[in-house]
Amino acid sequence: MRISHLSSEVSPFAKTGGLGDVAAALPKALAASGHEVDVWMPFHLDAARWFRKRAAWPDTLLSPFRVSILGAEHEVGLLRATLPGTTVAVTFVAHDPLFHRPTIYSPNERGQDDDLWRFCLFVRAAVEAMKRLGRRPQILHTHDWHPALAPMLGAWSSYRDPWFDDVASVLTIHNVGYQGVYGLDQFGVLGLPPETLTGGVVEHAGALNMLKGALVAADMITTVSPTYAWEITTPEGGAGLDGVLRMRAGRLTGILNGIDTHEWDPTHDRYLPAHYSRENLRGKRECRAELCRVAGFEPGDPSMIVGAVGRLVPQKGFDVLFEAAPELIRRGVRIVVLGSGEPALEGSMRLLEAHAPRGFRAFLGYDDRLSHLIQAGADAFVMPSRYEPCGLTQMYAMRYGTVPVVRKTGGLSDSVIGFTGQNAEWATGFHFEDPSPHALAAELLRAQNVFFHRDLWHRLVANGMRADFSWGRSAAAYELVYRRAREVRGLP
Ligand code: ADP
Ligand code: GLC
Numbered sequence: 001m002r003i004s005h006l007s008s009e010v011s012p013f014a015k016t017g018g019l020g021d022v023a024a025a026l027p028k029a030l031a032a033s034g035h036e037v038d039v040w041m042p043f044h045l046d047a048a049r050w051f052r053k054r055a056a057w058p059d060t061l062l063s064p065f066r067v068s069i070l071g072a073e074h075e076v077g078l079l080r081a082t083l084p085g086t087t088v089a090v091t092f093v094a095h096d097p098l099f100h101r102p103t104i105y106s107p108n109e110r111g112q113d114d115d116l117w118r119f120c121l122f123v124r125a126a127v128e129a130m131k132r133l134g135r136r137p138q139i140l141h142t143h144d145w146h147p148a149l150a151p152m153l154g155a156w157s158s159y160r161d162p163w164f165d166d167v168a169s170v171l172t173i174h175n176v177g178y179q180g181v182y183g184l185d186q187f188g189v190l191g192l193p194p195e196t197l198t199g200g201v202v203e204h205a206g207a208l209n210m211l212k213g214a215l216v217a218a219d220m221i222t223t224v225s226p227t228y229a230w231e232i233t234t235p236e237g238g239a240g241l242d243g244v245l246r247m248r249a250g251r252l253t254g255i256l257n258g259i260d261t262h263e264w265d266p267t268h269d270r271y272l273p274a275h276y277s278r279e280n281l282r283g284k285r286e287c288r289a290e291l292c293r294v295a296g297f298e299p300g301d302p303s304m305i306v307g308a309v310g311r312l313v314p315q316k317g318f319d320v321l322f323e324a325a326p327e328l329i330r331r332g333v334r335i336v337v338l339g340s341g342e343p344a345l346e347g348s349m350r351l352l353e354a355h356a357p358r359g360f361r362a363f364l365g366y367d368d369r370l371s372h373l374i375q376a377g378a379d380a381f382v383m384p385s386r387y388e389p390c391g392l393t394q395m396y397a398m399r400y401g402t403v404p405v406v407r408k409t410g411g412l413s414d415s416v417i418g419f420t421g422q423n424a425e426w427a428t429g430f431h432f433e434d435p436s437p438h439a440l441a442a443e444l445l446r447a448q449n450v451f452f453h454r455d456l457w458h459r460l461v462a463n464g465m466r467a468d469f470s471w472g473r474s475a476a477a478y479e480l481v482y483r484r485a486r487e488v489r490g491l492p
Pocket of ligand 1: 311367371
């Protein structure tokens with residue numbers, strides 16, 4: 001099949017989280033199964049920097065052309081490269097005034113959020129470029145709210161551009177918490193006929209809601225784990241869109257993400273000081289010693305070292321970890337956190353570090369090397385997420401022989417098998433239910449107890465390292481979704 005993915009971020013060119021990872025790894029896996037796949041993304045400043053750092057530049061694909069939004073003409077360029085190490089084409093939509101910004105989701109120079117405008121321009125330019133290139137995908141696969149205009153452009157036969165007659169659309173929700181909500185006065189930016197607003201298609205709770213529009217328009221909807229697919233149809237998990245999701249439940253399915261097993265492989269990870277495998281864990285001890293050195297802990301410290309890496313946002317529950325931290329440190333647990341995000345949480349990290357420099361180490365910022373070192377060098381990996389659509393870092397942890405201690409929610413329930421005391425043959429980690437400092441501390445202390453029973457701990461380590469989180473199985477599940485998307489649209 002010919003499949004085009006549209007995403008606001010794609011690793012390694014520009015990424016803030018798991019969306020970027022998946023928007024690269026899934027296309028790679030689909031290409032490996034024989035599909036004709038390409039990926040489209042804006043040419044963010046981060047992407048330009050990525051190429052400059054390597055003294056390279058993507059090829060020019062087409063001469064610049066104009067895209068009009070509300071009468072304003074934007075000249076866009078098209079650049080092409082491939083996903084590193086593959087032949088999967090990545091087409092960048094270049095328009096410096098909107099995409100050359102310090103971060104992927106930056107406001108404009110007046111501090112206003114103009115993402116609606118930016119990502120609608122991205123979609124319009126991508127579709128126009130596909131037409132000019134004579135490349136019509138059979139599946140247009142969009143990720144999250146940013147390219148939501150794409151399924152909407154092809155949805156309603158009464159007004160759609162006939163180019164879309166042969167294009168089925170699939171929307172993957174990576175996080176229902178981000179919906180692209182704007183004032184109704186911005187509707188014109190979409191360039192859609194008025195009936196899509198008045199018919200309640202892109203309108204939700206008195207505002208313009210891009211994710212809602214895509215949910216109504218897409219031929220099939222997926223999300224990134226089976227449990228999350230159910231959670232988002234409930235009032236607790238749907239972030240206001242649960243009603244729409246219940247209505248579309250027949251088109252909704254949950255497919256657990258895989259991980260990039262090449263990028264995340266302790267046997268040859270380029271960021272690690274030593275390598276190791278399930279059969280020979282000696283290198284993990286060296287990585288642990290290096291992590292202790294970097295974190296300022298005693299190198300031979302026998303305490304359990306708990307790592308955490310992620311965006312410092314309420315979703316991830318770091319505040320719960322920070323509240324539990326003083327007690328955990330008193331009980332001999334060492335904690336090392338890498339993250340960036342909300343200043344208040346960054347402040348809590350600094351405070352904890354100042355109080356307990358030998359027990360808590362905070363690294364602020366985004367750092368691939370350090371995230372790999374934490375995954376390899378820590379004994380346990382904690383994720384106190386309030387909700388977690390899938391989560392990738394717990395899967396990296398298991399592959400690196402680091403035992404995850406996670407809240408039982410979304411993809412964390414689906415990927416980690418909690419140790420019950422009776423299932424050492426197959427358990428891969430620890431679960432706790434309540435998003436409270438008390439429940440988190442209790443489970444981490446339970447893990448610490450097992451940590452000191454070396455044989456038992458090593459069984460959990462080995463079980464996790466044996467688990468298969470590669471994309472193969474999930475890619476096959478997406479193929480079924482693509483076939484169904486064509487079917488529901490009456491296409492061969
Ligand atoms: P989310 O997409 O919600 O942020 P995931 O677990 O799916 O959560 O993916 C997060 C990705 O971003 C992982 O690849 C993780 O290693 C990476 N990441 C997050 N924060 C950082 C950071 N501060 N430094 C390096 N990598 C990070
Ligand atoms: C989102 C979710 C995360 C998921 C990632 C990739 O950012 O928060 O749980 O793993 O997307 O699908």
